[in-house]
Amino acid sequence: MKTRDRILLSSLELFNERGERNVTTNHIAAHLAISPGNLYYHFRNKSDIIYEIFLEYEKLVDFYLEIPENRPLTLDDLTFYLESVFDGLWSYRFFHRDLEYLLDSDRRLREDYREFTNRCLAAINRIYEKLAEAGIIYLQPEDLRSAMSLNVWLIITNWMAYLKTARASEGDGSLSLTHLKQAIYQVLTLEIPYLTPEYRERVMILREKYRPELQEQKRGVALVAGDRH
Amino acid sequence: MKTRDRILLSSLELFNERGERNVTTNHIAAHLAISPGNLYYHFRNKSDIIYEIFLEYEKLVDFYLEIPENRPLTLDDLTFYLESVFDGLWSYRFFHRDLEYLLDSDRRLREDYREFTNRCLAAINRIYEKLAEAGIIYLQPEDLRSAMSLNVWLIITNWMAYLKTARASEGDGSLSLTHLKQAIYQVLTLEIPYLTPEYRERVMILREKYRPELQEQKRGVALVAGDRH
DNA sequence: GTATTATTAGAGTATATACTCTAGGCAGTC
DNA sequence: GACTGCCTAGAGTATATACTCTAATAATAC
Numbered sequence: 175m176k177t178r179d180r181i182l183l184s185s186l187e188l189f190n191e192r193g194e195r196n197v198t199t200n201h202i203a204a205h206l207a208i209s210p211g212n213l214y215y216h217f218r219n220k221s222d223i224i225y226e227i228f229l230e231y232e233k234l235v236d237f238y239l240e241i242p243e244n245r246p247l248t249l250d251d252l253t254f255y256l257e258s259v260f261d262g263l264w265s266y267r268f269f270h271r272d273l274e275y276l277l278d279s280d281r282r283l284r285e286d287y288r289e290f291t292n293r294c295l296a297a298i299n300r301i302y303e304k305l306a307e308a309g310i311i312y313l314q315p316e317d318l319r320s321a322m323s324l325n326v327w328l329i330i331t332n333w334m335a336y337l338k339t340a341r342a343s344e345g346d347g348s349l350s351l352t353h354l355k356q357a358i359y360q361v362l363t364l365e366i367p368y369l370t371p372e373y374r375e376r377v378m379i380l381r382e383k384y385r386p387e388l389q390e391q392k393r394g395v396a397l398v399a400g401d402r403h
Numbered sequence: 404m405k406t407r408d409r410i411l412l413s414s415l416e417l418f419n420e421r422g423e424r425n426v427t428t429n430h431i432a433a434h435l436a437i438s439p440g441n442l443y444y445h446f447r448n449k450s451d452i453i454y455e456i457f458l459e460y461e462k463l464v465d466f467y468l469e470i471p472e473n474r475p476l477t478l479d480d481l482t483f484y485l486e487s488v489f490d491g492l493w494s495y496r497f498f499h500r501d502l503e504y505l506l507d508s509d510r511r512l513r514e515d516y517r518e519f520t521n522r523c524l525a526a527i528n529r530i531y532e533k534l535a536e537a538g539i540i541y542l543q544p545e546d547l548r549s550a551m552s553l554n555v556w557l558i559i560t561n562w563m564a565y566l567k568t569a570r571a572s573e574g575d576g577s578l579s580l581t582h583l584k585q586a587i588y589q590v591l592t593l594e595i596p597y598l599t600p601e602y603r604e605r606v607m608i609l610r611e612k613y614r615p616e617l618q619e620q621k622r623g624v625a626l627v628a629g630d631r632h
Numbered sequence: 633g634t635a636t637t638a639t640t641a642g643a644g645t646a647t648a649t650a651c652t653c654t655a656g657g658c659a660g661t662c
Numbered sequence: 663g664a665c666t667g668c669c670t671a672g673a674g675t676a677t678a679t680a681c682t683c684t685a686a687t688a689a690t691a692c
Contacts, residue, residue, distance in 0.1 A: 328562065
């Protein structure tokens with residue numbers, strides 16, 4: 175792999191593990207066993223590294239949130255959207271942790287991120303629109319739908335912080351993708367009142383799969399059986 | 404005022420304005436026109452300053468969230484809770500911005516904050532319980548109520564970050580308490596399906612007062628009339 | 633093979649940051 | 663007026679951090 179890509183990969187890994195604030199360019203270089211000079215040959219500064227990682231993140235989420243306009247959405251689509259958004263959030267989890275500082279120190283990033291958020295919100299909106307057409311979730315009128323989409327976005331992007339600050343350090347403080355996906359339970363909770371009678375039962379069953387306590391049990395079993403995490 | 408208190412006050416002010424990460428102990432001392440030595444006579448380190456500010460914040464929010472157990476709750480109580488929680492959040496807004504880092508670097512703070520969050524969640528839960536008793540919001544059974552309380556908490560604590568990252572920099576990027584309180588619109592949106600028929604209309608009217616577009620207009624008028632902010 | 637370009641090492645630097653240390657002032661008290 | 667305890671100044675320090683510079687090496691082109 176090219177050094178440039180290895181730098182991006184290692185940076186992401188270290189940022190996710192220790193937080194951007196705790197990872198210096200010298201750390202990154204040391205972790206890769208390359209010289210600081212080498213790192214700075216490939217990137218002008220730390221901000222540039224972060225910006226490029228953001229571009230990857232953006233691309234991934236945009237891909238996950240693509241909406242098929244030639245067919246109606248299904249319940250499976252909804253599951254896919256929720257699952258994959260959290261995969262993305264997990265892979266780039268350092269990003270939301272120091273978001274405000276990062277945006278403050280890089281204008282490009284600030285502007286790109288703003289557009290990114292708005293694109294995500296529009297996508298969520300459109301998904302609910304299509305779920306209404308498909309007779310799964312009736313979320314109308316438009317201003318209710320967009321206020322709800324915004325709430326969903328807030329829950330999704332803040333769930334990780336909630337886990338880390340209010341839940342973790344019960345034990346080893348290790349956080350997993352499984353924990354992260356409990357947010358799906360929270361999002362589906364929001365949707366309950368708007369489910370159509372035809373789909374209510376099925377969504378409620380789906381929601382149960384993400385119920386926190388259940389997840390703890392599953393994780394326990396997984397650990398005994400050899401955890402993948 | 405005692406030097407010690409002036410340090411706390413100035414620190415809070417600077418943290419809120421520039422973010423904790425961008426404010427050094429030397430900045431604080433300079434801002435107060437005292438020597439670094441003097442600052443360190445009153446506080447062992449930066450963490451201690453932050454911790455004491457947190458204690459104030461905690462005390463304030465605990466006070467705001469007190470629940471009268473000798474009488475039913477009214478709609479005015481609900482308004483008061485929402486309004487005052489955002490007053491608190493605004494006054495100590497630096498705190499949630501760098502929350503994860505702050506908790507990582509101070510064990511006391513981490514543990515205290517965890518209990519604080521749980522206390523807040525319990526309070527929100529209890530408020531909904533009492534609002535149900537008062538026939539205002541019917542939020543049952545218990546697990547639905549607590550999942551919803553958690554969602555409310557996530558929206559409340561993440562709203563500021565949303566404004567800063569997705570909204571601000573449209574113009575001067577200045578954020579005001581008024582903007583912050585648009586979160587009340589978002590919270591009331593969540594509650595809509597659970598409003599009892601007797602109160603539905605009144606809550607919907609209350610909600611309209613916080614509708615974002617309306618707020619923009621109000622702010623526009625305020626600016627023309629000489630903004631207080 | 634040689635010229636050119638791309639990549640890398642590694643020592644080094646300017647600045648910042650959290651914090652220390654010593655000396656001394658000032659208010660009250662006997 | 664000297665003693666005591668609290669408070670303050672301000673110079674100073676160890677460490678970290680982002681980043682630079684030069685020289686050397688590897689890769690590629692001709």
